[in-house]
């Protein structure tokens with residue numbers, strides 16, 4: 168071998184080495200990049216929490232509400248696990264549970280704002296997934312923590328729930344949620360402009376319940392209706408709402424205990440699992 172060739176033979180692998188040594192790092196970067204792209208793609212097309220059926224069935228007007236082996240959540244970890252419920256029409260169930268135990272998630276599942284990851288929900292034998300979200304919520308109505316009072320008249324605040332309601336319907340429903348006295352004191356009746364100053368926290372919840380009842384739902388879901396109220400007002404409110412629900416199925420979700428003595432039975436949610444009923448009112452009560 169000539170001296171020149173010998174030098175090439177020694178130096179060539181060294182020169183190549185620089186190129187080759189970078190390859191494992193490049194391969195790792197490609198893998199990391201692919202994973203990152205998949206994560207970004209997942210974020211850019213989020214799955215909606217609730218889907219709409221292509222050919223929606225009619226919402227049932229009344230009937231037994233049955234949840235069978237329902238698991239649901241907002242991310243990979245379920246917030247509700249293997250939940251079973253069977254509520255005959257008109258039954259009133261209270262559910263307690265610490266903050267984060269899954270009460271509002273259950274409210275979202277019941278009102279079809281969140282599809283369960285597994286299991287089924289039926290009302291009168293009709294599967295929730297077969298009914299449109301809006302249709303279902305006319306059958307299973309929610310009174311929630313964040314019910315809004317719009318800066319418009321009392322009439323419009325109620326009528327957006329049911330544009331066909333007459334003034335007489337509106338006044339009747341206000342009486343049903345015990346807002347009769349409040350209504351009588353308003354300067355312009357149904358034309359009274361509602362703003363923050365005209366309505367207290369308890370009245371706001373009653374107004375939300377009035378709105379929910381206007382659509383004549385089969386089931387009324389009350390999610391923390393007493394949040395922010397003093398204990399006496401809270402109990403009176405639950406009593407009036409349970410009363411106003413008149414024969415409808417009621418699911419009362421409350422992390423404090425107010426009003427839980429007014430329902431037929433009480434269950435407890437612990438970390439997404441529904442525990443045995445802790446109280447059942449005697450038939451005489």
Ligand SMILES: Nc1ncnc2c1ncn2[C@@H]1O[C@H](COP(=O)(O)OP(=O)(O)OP(=O)(O)O)[C@@H](O)[C@H]1O
Pocket residue numbers: 241242246264265266267268269270271272273422
């Ligand atoms: N809209 C949402 N998006 C994402 N995660 C949510 C949503 N709502 C609830 N979660 C999560 O689901 C789990 C259960 O929360 P949930 O709100 O159902 O509990 P809760 O019993 O209603 O609590 P609280 O008494 O504070 O109202 C929690 O981990 C919470 O962070």
Ligand SMILES: [Mg+2]
Pocket residue numbers: 270271272390391
């Ligand atoms: Mg909640």
